[in-house]
Amino acid sequence: MEAIIFDIDGTLTETNEVDTTCYLRAARELLAMTTIDPNWNNYPHATDPGVLEELYRRHRGTAPTALEQAAFEERFLALLKEQPDHAYLALPGAAAFLSLMCRAGHAVGIATGCWHSSARLKLDRGHIPFEEIPLATASEASGREEIMRIAHDRLLQRHAQTSFDRVLYFGDAPWDVEATSQLGWELVGIGRNVSLLRKLHVAQTFADYEDHKAILKALRL
Numbered sequence: 752m753e754a755i756i757f758d759i760d761g762t763l764t765e766t767n768e769v770d771t772t773c774y775l776r777a778a779r780e781l782l783a784m785t786t787i788d789p790n791w792n793n794y795p796h797a798t799d800p801g802v803l804e805e806l807y808r809r810h811r812g813t814a815p816t817a818l819e820q821a822a823f824e825e826r827f828l829a830l831l832k833e834q835p836d837h838a839y840l841a842l843p844g845a846a847a848f849l850s851l852m853c854r855a856g857h858a859v860g861i862a863t864g865c866w867h868s869s870a871r872l873k874l875d876r877g878h879i880p881f882e883e884i885p886l887a888t889a890s891e892a893s894g895r896e897e898i899m900r901i902a903h904d905r906l907l908q909r910h911a912q913t914s915f916d917r918v919l920y921f922g923d924a925p926w927d928v929e930a931t932s933q934l935g936w937e938l939v940g941i942g943r944n945v946s947l948l949r950k951l952h953v954a955q956t957f958a959d960y961e962d963h964k965a966i967l968k969a970l971r972l
Contacts, residue, residue, distance in 0.1 A: 754854050754906050754915040759863040761923035761942045764877035769838040773830035782810050796958045797926045798864030798889040828868050839876035844960030847880050858910045860885040862902035895930045
């Protein structure tokens with residue numbers, strides 16, 4: 752049995768831009784920071800809590816308290832909710848492809864560096880059918896690899912498996928390359944960053960999910 756796990760931002764939904772914009776605004780408001788590095792590749796953990804911890808350490812020298820993180824997440828979510836529907840478009844064919852993978856009998860999950868609240872918002876606004884799919888988020892762990900392991904373990908339990916024949920992860924960013932390499936998973940590059948992913952030697956890349964037959968053939972599914 753194959754496990755097929757998806758990221759959210761830039762992978763299922765076109766939300767990299769709205770996510771970064773709202774995150775930076777929340778940071779400026781709550782931390783009173785005027786200069787913030789918007790390149791998440793420059794942070795130890797490119798996840799919502801991971802970036803926040805690094806911002807606090809750079810600005811204040813200590814990690815945020817639980818109350819501070821909760822306040823940040825609340826403000827961030829409020830900003831996301833204010834944004835128009837077109838900021839949450841799904842990648843072409845994403846919803847149909849996700850449903851197809853479920854119907855085909857694969858173990859399908861979602862693993863994201865988003866907090867649970869913003870993950871659900873993006874999937875809902877993007878009309879991605881996710882309610883029956885195991886979802887692992889950064890509300891459970893700060894490190895991307897650990898989040899991905901959580902998703903993997905939930906799929907093992909749900910499908911009564913001790914292991915999978917293959918684990919494929921659909922992602923769009925350099926940190927997905929590193930995480931899948933560490934976990935020994937196959938990365939499928941998707942979305943707007945495929946040219947960069949090809950330079951990082953990702954073998955299978957697709958602009959979107961529209962030609963699902965080509966994707967299935969290339970991935971031998």
